[in-house]
Amino acid sequence: MIDVSDILDALRWHADIGCDEAIGDTPLDWATLTARAAARAPSTAPAAGSVPANGGGATRGQPAPRPAPRPAAAFAGTPFADPAQPLGASEAGVSARARAGEARTLAELEAALRAFDGCPLKATAMNTVFADGNPEATVMLVGEAPGEDEDRQGKPFVGVSGRLLDRMLAQIGLDRGAIYITNILPWRPPGNRSPTQAEIAACLPFLERHIALVKPKLLVALGGVSAKTLLNRAEGITRLRGQWRDYDAAGGPVPLLPMLHPAYLLRNPIAKREAWRDMLSLRQRMNEVAAKSS
Structure with missing residues (x-):
């Protein structure tokens, strides 16, 4: 007889490791699918008994010539042709950069992002979360x-963390209409x-193009993942926060302020005093930008 407590323990274990959403009615054997994809891939080895076109080829004591790598352009704009043959990490990055680079407006960028299949998170997410707020705002916030x-x-930051962020912004006279907000990733990681680094690398070209199109005067990185990605730094958020640095944008450096993520503040309320100092620093820099513009 099966003990109900064992079933509940198994469900809790799956939830703890991130398996909290079903993405299909039947399970998929990815090992078999990968093997089938490899079997369908054309072989680069010459047929037995064949002679190279130049009449030469490998000689005794010399390795056979390696096939020339495919040019990067071969991957540009290439969607999934077969669910069993997803793009590799490098191919996904090249495809993302090509798609993002073609976008001339935010609407085109959002459409390109929604059509992009190079990140596996899209298959497990319910929605593509693009952005919220005012794209003409001085400040652009980037979450995780x-x-x-x-x-x-x-929409980004609409849960408990988002409500805390709204209250933080209100303390310095801001609301969603006065800022623009997005994330490093547009799709939710399970659980x-x-x-992962591969997921960030696949989506980063869209964020870089996003920033280039919005042209914010100031950037705020919310959390360690956002700060380390935008600044290409290895330090944790507790070391990076509160210090203005430059983000290397396409149109020139943009001042960037790393801040603690609202979710971190919910878990560590004592850190709200550091967050308050950062909010005051942001308000001061905004006033300086407004003074220069007037």
Whole structure:
């Protein structure tokens, strides 16, 4: 007889490791699919008994010539041709950069992002979370990735963390109409786990193009993943926060302020005093930018 407590323990274990959403009615054997994809791939080895076109080829004691690598242009704009043959990490990055580079407006960029299949997170997410707020705003905030509420509603920072962020902004006279906000990743990682480097690399070209199109005067990186990605630094957020640095944008450096993520503040309320100092620093820099513009 099966003990109900054993079933509940198994469900809790799956939830703890991030398996909290079903993405299909039947399970997929990815090992078999990968093997089939490899079997369908054309072989680069010459047929037995064949002679190279130049009449030469490998001689005794010399390695056979390696096939020339495919040019990067071969991957540009290439969507998934077969679910069993997803893009590799490098191919996904090249495809993302090509798609993002073609976008001339935010609407075109959003459409390109929604059509992009180079990040496996898209298959497990409910929505593509693009951005919220005013694209003409002075400040652009960049978070990490959507959570459960954001994934359901299709907007960034609308859950518990988002409500705390709204209150923080209100303390310095800002609201969603006075800022523009997006994330490093547009799709929720299962179980709200941390993004992998491959996932970040696949989506980063879209964020870089996003920043280039918005042209913010100031950037705010919310959380360690965002700060380390935008600044290409290895330090943690507690070391990076509160110090203005430059983000190397296409049109020139943009001042960037790393800040603690609202989710971190919910877990560590004592850190709100550091967050308050950062908010005051942001307000001061905004006033300086407004004074220069007037």
